[in-house]
Amino acid sequence: MAATRPQRAPITSPAAATVFSTVLTQGPVSRVEVGRRTGLSSAAVTKAARPFIEAGYLEELTSEERTGPGAGRPANPLAIKADREFFLGVKITDDDLIGVVCDLRAQVRVARHHPLTSTAVPDVVAALTSLVADLITPYRDRAHCLGVAVSGDVDQTTGVVRYSPFLRWHDVPLGDLLAEATGLAVRLENDVKALTVAEQWFGEGVGVTSFALVTVGTGIGCGLVIGGRLVTGAHGVAGELGHVPVGDDQPCHCGGTGCVEAIASTSAIVARAGMPMAEAVARARSGDPAVRAVFAEAGHAIGLALAAMANLVGPERIVVSGEGVAAYDLFEEHVRKAFTAQAFGAVADCLLILRPLPFEEWARGAAAVSIQALFRH
Structure with missing residues (x-):
C-alpha cells in the first residue's frame, strides 16, 4: 500500500507550471522578471505564485532596492524553498x-x-x-x-x-x-x-533552448533537448548516437555493424588494444603508436557521429561527459578534427563543452x- 502523501506542489495549469519552473531553474527572480521571461502578465504570475507560497514551495525574499532611472518599488524576489x-x-x-x-x-x-x-x-x-x-x-x-x-x-x-x-x-x-x-x-x-534532464534544469542547459549531452564510456549515449524539451521520439529511444553507423564491419552488440559504440566504447577500445583500459591509457600516453591509433580511431568515430547529429538537429552546444572523458586527451584532437570536417556550414561553430561528471x-x-x-x- 502506498503511504498517504501530504499536499504536493500545486501545479494545476500551464501558467502554474511555467512560473514554478522559471523560479526553480532561474530564481531567485522577481514577479516582474518572471513575467518578462515567460510572457505572462503580472496578474497571472501573482495568481500562479500564491498557491506555491501557501504550500511552502516558494518564498518571498527580502526586498531588493532598485536604483537608477525608472526605479520603482523594491522587488521581492521569489525563491524556491529547497527543503520543502x-x-x-x-x-x-x-x-x-x-x-x-x-x-x-x-x-x-x-x-x-x-x-x-x-x-x-x-x-x-x-x-x-x-x-x-x-x-x-x-x-x-x-x-x-x-x-x-x-x-x-x-x-x-x-x-x-x-x-x-x-x-x-x-x-x-x-x-x-x-x-x-x-x-x-x-x-x-x-x-x-x-x-x-539534470543538465537542462540545473546545469549547462539552463537558459539554452537546444543542446545535446553526449556520454562516452561503457556505451556512447546522447540526450537531446530541442525547443526546450527533451526529445524521446515515438518509441522513446531518440538520441541513440551510439548506434549511428560510422565504420565498416565492426560487429556491435545491437546486431548491427560499424556503430560508434563498436569502435569507441570502453569495451571496444579494450578489445582493439588487447589490454585493460587503464593500461591502454598509460601506454597511449607514453607514446605507443599502436594503442594511440586505437584512440585516434575512436575519436574519429565520435567526431563523425557528433557531426551527423549536429547536422540533423543543430544544437546550440554539445556537452561531452561520461567516464570515458578521463582519457579525452587521447582522442580530443581527432574528435574535433572529424567534427569540423563533417559538420555542415555554421554547424562547425557549435560549442563543444567537456564536462566530467561522476556517477553521483x-x-x-x-x-x-x-x-x-x-x-x-
Missing part, C-alpha cells in the same frame, strides 16, 4: 548502485553506494530497496518520489526496461517492482536522458527526473 520536499535518485550499473537524496533544487544532500554482486532482477530490486531504506530515513516525511536511471531502452510511461545490454535485461517491469517494494512513486528513465551526478539526474514528475500531475 526531497527526491531520491539511483543510478544502476552492472556492479554498483549509486544513490542520492536531493532537495528541490537537485542539490545532493547525501550519497551512498551499494555494491551489486548479481544483476538478476530480484537481487537488484532487493539491493535497491535496501539502499532506499538507508537513504530515506532522515527525510521520510518529505520524500515520496524515487527516480531510477538505467542504461538501455527504457519505457518511462510503463516503467519497463525493454532492453539493457549491460544488465542483460529484457522486458523487466522495474518501475512496478520498485514501487511495490519501496512504497514510493517511481520514475524510470534511460540514464543518459536522466543526466540530460547520474544519480542526481535520476532525482531530477522525479522532480520533473511534479509537473505531470
Whole structure:
C-alpha cells in the first residue's frame, strides 16, 4: 500500500507550471522578471505564485532596492524553498548502485553506494530497496518520489526496461517492482536522458533552448533537448548516437555493424588494444603508436557521429561527459578534427563543452527526473 502523501506542489495549469519552473531553474527572480521571461502578465504570475507560497514551495525574499532611472518599488524576489520536499535518485550499473537524496533544487544532500554482486532482477530490486531504506530515513516525511536511471531502452510511461545490454535485461517491469517494494512513486528513465534532464534544469542547459549531452564510456549515449524539451521520439529511444553507423564491419552488440559504440566504447577500445583500459591509457600516453591509433580511431568515430547529429538537429552546444572523458586527451584532437570536417556550414561553430561528471551526478539526474514528475500531475 502506498503511504498517504501530504499536499504536493500545486501545479494545476500551464501558467502554474511555467512560473514554478522559471523560479526553480532561474530564481531567485522577481514577479516582474518572471513575467518578462515567460510572457505572462503580472496578474497571472501573482495568481500562479500564491498557491506555491501557501504550500511552502516558494518564498518571498527580502526586498531588493532598485536604483537608477525608472526605479520603482523594491522587488521581492521569489525563491524556491529547497527543503520543502526531497527526491531520491539511483543510478544502476552492472556492479554498483549509486544513490542520492536531493532537495528541490537537485542539490545532493547525501550519497551512498551499494555494491551489486548479481544483476538478476530480484537481487537488484532487493539491493535497491535496501539502499532506499538507508537513504530515506532522515527525510521520510518529505520524500515520496524515487527516480531510477538505467542504461538501455527504457519505457518511462510503463516503467519497463525493454532492453539493457549491460544488465542483460529484457522486458523487466522495474518501475512496478520498485514501487511495490519501496512504497514510493517511481520514475524510470534511460540514464543518459536522466543526466540530460539534470543538465537542462540545473546545469549547462539552463537558459539554452537546444543542446545535446553526449556520454562516452561503457556505451556512447546522447540526450537531446530541442525547443526546450527533451526529445524521446515515438518509441522513446531518440538520441541513440551510439548506434549511428560510422565504420565498416565492426560487429556491435545491437546486431548491427560499424556503430560508434563498436569502435569507441570502453569495451571496444579494450578489445582493439588487447589490454585493460587503464593500461591502454598509460601506454597511449607514453607514446605507443599502436594503442594511440586505437584512440585516434575512436575519436574519429565520435567526431563523425557528433557531426551527423549536429547536422540533423543543430544544437546550440554539445556537452561531452561520461567516464570515458578521463582519457579525452587521447582522442580530443581527432574528435574535433572529424567534427569540423563533417559538420555542415555554421554547424562547425557549435560549442563543444567537456564536462566530467561522476556517477553521483547520474544519480542526481535520476532525482531530477522525479522532480520533473511534479509537473505531470
